[in-house]
Amino acid sequence: MPVSQSVSPKTPKNWPKTIEYLHAPSYSKKIQDEALNAIVFPKSNLSAHETLQHAAGPFAIIKIVRITDSSHPAYGQHGLFASKHLAPDSFVLPYLGYVHDKTDTDDESDYDLSLDRHYGIGVDASRMGNEARFINDYRGVSTKGPNAEFRDLFVDIGNGKVEKTMGVFVLRAGKSGKRAKGIAKGEEILVSYGKGFWTERQTI
Numbered sequence: 103m104p105v106s107q108s109v110s111p112k113t114p115k116n117w118p119k120t121i122e123y124l125h126a127p128s129y130s131k132k133i134q135d136e137a138l139n140a141i142v143f144p145k146s147n148l149s150a151h152e153t154l155q156h157a158a159g160p161f162a163i164i165k166i167v168r169i170t171d172s173s174h175p176a177y178g179q180h181g182l183f184a185s186k187h188l189a190p191d192s193f194v195l196p197y198l199g200y201v202h203d204k205t206d207t208d209d210e211s212d213y214d215l216s217l218d219r220h221y222g223i224g225v226d227a228s229r230m231g232n233e234a235r236f237i238n239d240y241r242g243v244s245t246k247g248p249n250a251e252f253r254d255l256f257v258d259i260g261n262g263k264v265e266k267t268m269g270v271f272v273l274r275a276g277k278s279g280k281r282a283k284g285i286a287k288g289e290e291i292l293v294s295y296g297k298g299f300w301t302e303r304q305t306i
């Protein structure tokens with residue numbers, strides 16, 4: 103079901119001046135047509151259960167906050183926090199950035215998220231992106247684990263076409279109802295980057 107959010111031309115509060123704020127993905131010119139066709143394709147090819155949402159920031163439901171708690175492992179950096187209660191399973195925002203293939207990858211980036219494994223396509227928000235680039239990993243922050251996750255998101259871009267991106271969603275409540283409260287107003291939005299992210303960055 104399409105969901106619309108309020109759109110503003112401004113950049114969000116605490117947005118870094120050196121990073122370009124995006125309202126839509128930015129595509130590398132090096133991506134081959136075959137790979138591009140796996141990302142931008144006719145709406146009629148979407149199966150019924152897949153979601154289709156319009157979303158452009160800045161987003162009022164979240165905010166970028168500087169981490170001032172010295173016990174937080176990302177102390178001195180920024181994180182993304184909920185500005186209102188976010189219900190389980192609800193869409194939060196898209197993860198925008200530079201969409202690139204393996205020939206155009208920044209190996210040093212800490213902001214590169216996989217979009218299509220078959221074609222080796224990623225979304226790198228190190229130099230351009232939106233608020234989603236500030237989402238931290240739950241490790242060392244919360245003993246409750248992550249409260250959100252990245253999922254495929256299909257955006258209607260007009261002319262009968264959809265664009266595959268990554269989206270941030272609140273975790274589902276789960277059978278035990280463990281996550282039934284969703285994310286409270288003021289709570290940090292935390293995902294799991296996966297163990298691989300951290301093992302690749304081990305210095306010893």
Ligand SMILES: C[S@@+](CC[C@H](N)C(=O)[O-])C[C@H]1O[C@@H](n2cnc3c(N)ncnc32)[C@H](O)[C@@H]1O
Nearest residue numbers: 175176179180212213235236237238239240241
């Ligand atoms: C995608 S960025 C997240 C936003 C980042 N905090 C910022 O202000 O730009 C990923 C980086 O954030 C930091 N980070 C995120 N989660 C962390 C965690 N649980 N423990 C330590 N550092 C973390 C690490 O420096 C990591 O390379």
